[in-house]
Amino acid sequence: MQPTEDYLTVALPKGKLFGLAADLFAQIGYTAEGLSDKSRKLIISNDAKRIRFIVAKTADVPTYVEYGAADLGVIGKDVLVESRKDVYELLDLGFGKCHVMMAVPRTQKRARLADYAHTRVATKFPHIAEQFFSQYGMQMEYIKMNGSIELGPIVGLSESIVDIVETGTTLRENNLEEIAYIMDATARLIANRVSFKLKFDRINTMVQDLRQVLAAQANA
Ligand code: PRP
Numbered sequence: 001m002q003p004t005e006d007y008l009t010v011a012l013p014k015g016k017l018f019g020l021a022a023d024l025f026a027q028i029g030y031t032a033e034g035l036s037d038k039s040r041k042l043i044i045s046n047d048a049k050r051i052r053f054i055v056a057k058t059a060d061v062p063t064y065v066e067y068g069a070a071d072l073g074v075i076g077k078d079v080l081v082e083s084r085k086d087v088y089e090l091l092d093l094g095f096g097k098c099h100v101m102m103a104v105p106r107t108q109k110r111a112r113l114a115d116y117a118h119t120r121v122a123t124k125f126p127h128i129a130e131q132f133f134s135q136y137g138m139q140m141e142y143i144k145m146n147g148s149i150e151l152g153p154i155v156g157l158s159e160s161i162v163d164i165v166e167t168g169t170t171l172r173e174n175n176l177e178e179i180a181y182i183m184d185a186t187a188r189l190i191a192n193r194v195s196f197k198l199k200f201d202r203i204n205t206m207v208q209d210l211r212q213v214l215a216a217q218a219n220a
Helices: 016-027 058-066 077-083 126-135 169-173 193-198 200-219
Strands: 008-013 043-046 051-056 072-076 088-092 098-105 120-123 141-144 160-165 176-185 187-191
Touching (some): 016 187, 077 126, 126 160, 126 176, 169 176
Parallel strands (some): 008 072, 120 141
Antiparallel strands (some): 088 187
16 A cells, blocks of 8 residues: 555545546546446545545445545535535535425325324435424424335335435336425535645645536536
8 A cells, every 4th residue: 555645535426426426537637547336446546646536335425524534525415414524515516416305195195285294204314304394393203214215105104205306207107296395406525624724735726627627518
């Protein structure tokens, strides 16, 4: 192992955001041979550029960054808010656009949101959901799930779900209907608070380069 104090370590989430995030870093010159979320190799470095990428489970990215195991990370705003981690949010990367919402089975819609008070909500986002329902003075029972949330109401686990929607296909295919919008989300660049100070020049240069690429994409 080479000393890595002067490296920038970036945590990338496996899944939908991975390829887009890796492409974006490649556009500012940060490539790394073999960087893939399918690889079993979980740390991929570019020694010439003094950068290394960690391939992480999505929900763990804010944790790596909060503890300084990664200087930077790419993560959806939804997962970031849910994590309640103490990190800097540096940049909205624009991709991975989706929104968090509440949905119920089409055939079991109730007249008003308040009619769902004291029912069960299946969700990957219990904190976001609780914040939302508490605005309306609604107490709910939150059932934390890790995926395929749409199954909840179908198999009688819950009356509703709080989840992200991107294209709407999953809702449609499972006969669910959105009844309340909660928040928009896109991918964000986050930084560890200490790294941001200690490695300010490198991180700041990277942020400026990313801004340029994003602005050029927006104008294309
Ligand atoms: C997410 C989300 C929905 C789906 C929404 O799941 O939880 O299930 O995407 O996308 P759509 O509106 O385009 O259909 P993901 O694919 O991340 O997998 P998961 O269910 O295992 O969490």
